[in-house]
Each structure stands twice: as C-alpha cells, then as structure tokens.
Amino acid sequence: MDTTAWLVVGTVAALIMLALAVVLLVRVFRARKLLVDAGIPLRSKALVWAAVIYTVSPVDLLPDPVYLDDIGFLLVALRSLHSAAAAAGVRTGTSTRAKSPAAPGEHRPDAVG
Numbered sequence: 001m002d003t004t005a006w007l008v009v010g011t012v013a014a015l016i017m018l019a020l021a022v023v024l025l026v027r028v029f030r031a032r033k034l035l036v037d038a039g040i041p042l043r044s045k046a047l048v049w050a051a052v053i054y055t056v057s058p059v060d061l062l063p064d065p066v067y068l069d070d071i072g073f074l075l076v077a078l079r080s081l082h083s084a085a086a087a088a089g090v091r092t093g094t095s096t097r098a099k100s101p102a103a104p105g106e107h108r109p110d111a112v113g
Contacts, residue, residue, distance in 0.1 A: 017067035021055060024074035028052055034081055039088035044080050051077035 035045050051073040061069045
C-alpha cells in the first residue's frame with residue numbers, strides 16, 4: 001500500500017473513533033438527570049465530570065488522533081453512573097418500554113411465579 005492509502009485508512013479510523021467519542025459524550029450529557037439525583041453517590045457523579053473534562057482537555061494519555069483512552073474513560077464513567085443509579089433504585093431510562101406493575105388478574109409473561 002502506498003502512502004495515500006495509509007493516510008486514508010488512518011483518517012477514516014480517526015473519524016470513526018472521534019464519532020464514537022462524540023456519541024459517548026452526548027450520552028453522558030443526556031445522563032445529567034442522574035447527576036442531580038440525591039440517591040447517587042458523589043464519587044460516581046465526580047467520575048462522570050472527570051471523564052468529560054478529560055475528553056475535552058488537550059492533555060491525553062494517547063495522542064489526540066487516537067481517541068481510545070477518551071472512549072474508555074467515558075465508558076467507565078457511564079457504567080459507574082448507571083450501576084450506582086441501579087443500586088440506588090433510580091430509574092435510568094435505558095429501557096425502551098416503561099416497566100409498570102401488572103394489574104390484578106393480568107398475566108405478564110416475564111413475571112416470576
């Protein structure tokens with residue numbers, strides 16, 4: 001492969017990583033409702049904001065065309081926030097259908113017993 005082909009492959013890979021980082025950053029900002037919830041520990045909230053600051057800061061573990069470290073920090077922050085919300089009993093809104101208790105006499109196929 002010649003130099004032009006490598007540049008194209010590298011540019012496409014960098015754009016894909018950048019798009020993934022932007023999608024995760026948008027998901028972090030959409031999860032901001034969880035950040036104001038009182039039942040979620042401060043540690044999880046601080047981790048989210050630290051990941052956002054790390055993503056937009058010019059200081060990185062890997063050079064900026066490689067967004068793997070940014071993506072990793074955002075994923076860890078989102079997982080931490082959602083697990084803390086689940087432990088606190090806060091609904092995260094990740095489900096596509098609302099979970100409501102079954103009415104008396106109504107049979108739900110996912111219900112146990």
